[in-house]
Amino acid sequence: MPPTVFIVSDGTGITAETFAHSILSQFDQKFRLVRVPFVDSTEKAHATIAKINEAVSLDGRRPIVFTTLVDSASNEIVRRSNALVLNMFQTFIEPLELELDIKSTHAMGRVHQNADTEEYKNRIEAINFSLAHDDGQSNRNLSDADVILVGVSRSGKTPTSLYLAMQYGVKAANYPLIPEDFERGRLPTPLLPYKEKMFGLSIDPQRLAEIRNERRPGSKYAALENCRYEINEAEAMMKREGVKWLSSTHKSIEEIATTILQEIRLERPSYY
Amino acid sequence: MPPTVFIVSDGTGITAETFAHSILSQFDQKFRLVRVPFVDSTEKAHATIAKINEAVSLDGRRPIVFTTLVDSASNEIVRRSNALVLNMFQTFIEPLELELDIKSTHAMGRVHQNADTEEYKNRIEAINFSLAHDDGQSNRNLSDADVILVGVSRSGKTPTSLYLAMQYGVKAANYPLIPEDFERGRLPTPLLPYKEKMFGLSIDPQRLAEIRNERRPGSKYAALENCRYEINEAEAMMKREGVKWLSSTHKSIEEIATTILQEIRLERPSYY
Numbered sequence: 069m070p071p072t073v074f075i076v077s078d079g080t081g082i083t084a085e086t087f088a089h090s091i092l093s094q095f096d097q098k099f100r101l102v103r104v105p106f107v108d109s110t111e112k113a114h115a116t117i118a119k120i121n122e123a124v125s126l127d128g129r130r131p132i133v134f135t136t137l138v139d140s141a142s143n144e145i146v147r148r149s150n151a152l153v154l155n156m157f158q159t160f161i162e163p164l165e166l167e168l169d170i171k172s173t174h175a176m177g178r179v180h181q182n183a184d185t186e187e188y189k190n191r192i193e194a195i196n197f198s199l200a201h202d203d204g205q206s207n208r209n210l211s212d213a214d215v216i217l218v219g220v221s222r223s224g225k226t227p228t229s230l231y232l233a234m235q236y237g238v239k240a241a242n243y244p245l246i247p248e249d250f251e252r253g254r255l256p257t258p259l260l261p262y263k264e265k266m267f268g269l270s271i272d273p274q275r276l277a278e279i280r281n282e283r284r285p286g287s288k289y290a291a292l293e294n295c296r297y298e299i300n301e302a303e304a305m306m307k308r309e310g311v312k313w314l315s316s317t318h319k320s321i322e323e324i325a326t327t328i329l330q331e332i333r334l335e336r337p338s339y340y
Numbered sequence: 341m342p343p344t345v346f347i348v349s350d351g352t353g354i355t356a357e358t359f360a361h362s363i364l365s366q367f368d369q370k371f372r373l374v375r376v377p378f379v380d381s382t383e384k385a386h387a388t389i390a391k392i393n394e395a396v397s398l399d400g401r402r403p404i405v406f407t408t409l410v411d412s413a414s415n416e417i418v419r420r421s422n423a424l425v426l427n428m429f430q431t432f433i434e435p436l437e438l439e440l441d442i443k444s445t446h447a448m449g450r451v452h453q454n455a456d457t458e459e460y461k462n463r464i465e466a467i468n469f470s471l472a473h474d475d476g477q478s479n480r481n482l483s484d485a486d487v488i489l490v491g492v493s494r495s496g497k498t499p500t501s502l503y504l505a506m507q508y509g510v511k512a513a514n515y516p517l518i519p520e521d522f523e524r525g526r527l528p529t530p531l532l533p534y535k536e537k538m539f540g541l542s543i544d545p546q547r548l549a550e551i552r553n554e555r556r557p558g559s560k561y562a563a564l565e566n567c568r569y570e571i572n573e574a575e576a577m578m579k580r581e582g583v584k585w586l587s588s589t590h591k592s593i594e595e596i597a598t599t600i601l602q603e604i605r606l607e608r609p610s611y612y
Contacts, residue, residue: 083359
């Protein structure tokens with residue numbers, strides 16, 4: 069029976085969950101996860117305690133609670149439950165208050181309460197841009213792109229573009245490199261003015277063949293030999309044209325996106 | 341001059357940044373953010389210190405450092421910098437080791453090192469599914485969808501679907517409700533077998549008119565009166581057909597997605 073882990077938040081709990089996940093992945097042990105979002109009243113805090121205590125009798129051990137509750141009264145309630153309570157907010161708010169010599173606002177749900185802000189609108193705009201410029205669908209407004217990803221079909225361009233847009237508000241277009249480009253031996257013409265904001269994705273031919281075979285089993289498109297040819301040509305072209313690139317083979321979307329931001333100097337100074 | 345905040349991580353630093361953002365948003369104060377990802381050697385830890393100490397002389401005050409470094413030697417190096425160092429990992433790893441009575445693995449980059457896992461493949465598959473089923477593009481495999489979002493054009497279906505896929509690996513199709521549906525007074529026929537996994541998005545007509553006017557200024561499509569009509573009809577239809585829905589007006593994608601997961605019982609037990 070794996071230990072139960074509660075994620076208790078007055079908002080979505082997404083931040084808390086992501087963080088808890090990264091900490092728990094340091095243990096060679098399975099955990100059962102229970103999300104308790106939107107705990108924005110003391111009534112809901114009491115209801116949460118009931119759930120926690122139920123887990124104690126089910127599991128025969130006290131659960132682990134990651135909480136980002138901001139409200140002191142609700143915090144006090146949850147703190148009294150029969151669990152290891154790890155309060156991610158309070159732990160860091162206090163040293164920061166001392167350091168900055170100001171009090172925190174203790175306002176609930178501040179993180180995502182930005183649906184009406186400029187930053188949020190930029191994110192939505194970036195998502196729409198990336199969707200409209202997925203897979204070379206449109207050459208319009210390419211000059212507005214922050215980055216243009218290139219690579220052969222199924223090298224990871226689409227999820228990376230969407231992640232860049234969603235996480236960072238980066239307008240990421242993507243454009244396929246296809247056999248016709250390799251025959252001409254040149255980058256697609258519409259991209260030529262934008263070389264400095266292009267970034268390439270490559271992938272191990274073996275892995276590419278596996279991915280393509282899931283889509284079109286037994287096709288020439290998915291054949292290992294063809295994948296080798298396309299990847300060789302694409303990498304040679306990117307080197308020749310001075311386009312930076314990386315191999316997506318063993319990288320997650322998050323790792324690819326972060327690397328691109330660094331390499332292409334999209335790292336504008338951020339302010340919170 | 342806002343205080344400088346460093347996000348120092350041996351991986352992408354995305355988790356650390358999201359978490360730092362949520363804590364810093366508790367202060368009515370601007371911060372300048374510097375991301376330092378992929379600090380996976382003591383050399384890079386030393387280079388990071390140099391950057392931190394540079395900020396001290398530029399700002400005339402010591403910066404704040406959020407770190408999720410796992411390696412003890414690198415941690416020790418960063419800890420000695422002239423900064424308020426908040427170590428998000430160490431802080432919680434210790435009480436967890438005591439509670440679980442096992443040692444953590446201290447393995448670097450565990451979070452996103454899962455590009456080859458089943459869970460990661462499911463996420464990519466969900467993204468592809470959501471893209472293929474965006475805006476009613478395809479009625480194929482709707483039976484495979486975990487959720488089908490419905491709503492009038494520009495009510496927030498597309499970003500929510502993509503977020504559900506990317507964050508939770510949920511296969512989210514989305515389908516527009518259009519004037520023809522309102523005239524017939526029925527949900528789109530291809531959706532009828534899937535009522536129990538439909539979820540509606542509505543939006544304040546005023547806000548909808550603003551959004552639509554950005555796309556097609558002065559059109560009938562964007563006119564406030566038309567937006568009012570469509571929203572009235574859509575909400576009436578969802579009530580009549582027993583489709584759960586929420587208003588996306590003041591909600592972020594994250595809040596909408598979390599609410600949908602809860603409402604439609606996509607909350608399968610998760611294990612880490």
